[in-house]
Amino acid sequence: MSEKSAHPPTPPPTDKQRHRRGFLAATARVLVGSPMAIGFSSLVVTHLLWLLGLVRFMFPNILTEPPSxxxxxxxxxxxxxxxxxxxxxxxxxxxxxxxxxxxxxxxxxxxxxxxxxxxxxxxxxxxxxxxxxxxxxxxxxxxxxxxxxxxxxxxxxxxxxxxxxxxxxxxxxxxxxxxxxxxxxxxxxx
Ligand code: FES
Incomplete structure (x- = not known):
């Protein structure tokens, strides 16, 4: 007697799902490793560093140092x-x-x-x-x-x-x- 499978077989993807996966894969290929991706990452890092500097400027150490x-x-x-x-x-x-x-x-x-x-x-x-x-x-x-x-x-x-x-x-x-x-x-x- 054959054992009944615990999970029903996965139905094949519909056209809509296939289209969406294809689009995501193409986007990932463009973003990862391309010059555009490197440029975009540099831009994000630069902005983060700038933001960090701004926070540091707005909240300097004066709160922890004794007053003059x-x-x-x-x-x-x-x-x-x-x-x-x-x-x-x-x-x-x-x-x-x-x-x-x-x-x-x-x-x-x-x-x-x-x-x-x-x-x-x-x-x-x-x-x-x-x-x-x-x-x-x-x-x-x-x-x-x-x-x-x-x-x-x-x-x-x-x-x-x-x-x-x-x-x-x-x-x-x-x-x-x-x-x-x-x-x-x-x-x-x-
Ligand atoms: S630092 Fe040289 S004597 Fe005080």
């Missing part, structure tokens, strides 16, 4: 002689309350060595900033006194915001050797 202006607390939270290091990692700044040329003030020192750009370390016991790369040393006011650093650390602008807090602005820098530490934006008197 930020608040660091109220002046009376800083005691005389204090070097606050907690903003160093996130913002690259030390907030210092100290005297400069006899004037008690709060200033924001940039944590970049003026030799070749390493990050110095504040040594509380020795009351100095020490660069681990080539040994430059800076006093608490940022002035260089040992090692190869050719000039003092730089300051960022700092001011009192509307709410009374100190606000640092990293878009403006002040250099002692250019006489810029005299500028009122480079410190807050206390």
């Amino acid at each position: 202006r930020f608040k660091v607390g109220f002046p009376d939270e800083y005691s005389p002689g204090q070097v606050e290091t907690k903003f160093k990692n996130r913002f690259g700044v030390w907030i210092v309350r100290h005297e400069y040329k006899g004037q008690p003030q709060i200033y924001a020192l940039r944590t970049v060595c003026t030799h070749l750009g390493c990050t110095p370390i504040w040594l509380e016991a020795e009351q100095k900033f020490k660069c681990p790369c080539h040994g430059s040393g800076f006093f608490k006011d940022g002035v260089n006194f040992e090692g190869p650093a050719p000039r003092p650390l730089e300051r960022y602008a700092v001011e009192i915001a509307d709410d009374g807090q100190l606000e640092v602005d990293k878009s403006r820098k002040y250099q002692a050797e250019l006489g810029q530490w005299k500028e009122p934006e480079s410190f807050v008197p206390v």
Whole structure:
């Protein structure tokens, strides 16, 4: 006894189906491997890259980078002689309350060595900033006194915001050797 087939035999394609398959096959032959297909693919890739660039332009990294202006607390939270290091990692700044040329003030020192750009370390016991790369040393006011650093650390602008807090602005820098530490934006008197 013969077994009954699980699937009925496939009926032969109709003229309409044959015509459609023929058309698709012809189109595929034209598109794949032809100069027209290569040109079309290049065009698509170029447009995709352009679109990617546009998205990158519209949504730059500013959302993940720390802001250039930020608040660091109220002046009376800083005691005389204090070097606050907690903003160093996130913002690259030390907030210092100290005297400069006899004037008690709060200033924001940039944590970049003026030799070749390493990050110095504040040594509380020795009351100095020490660069681990080539040994430059800076006093608490940022002035260089040992090692190869050719000039003092730089300051960022700092001011009192509307709410009374100190606000640092990293878009403006002040250099002692250019006489810029005299500028009122480079410190807050206390
Ligand atoms: S980078 Fe600081 S001493 Fe050279």
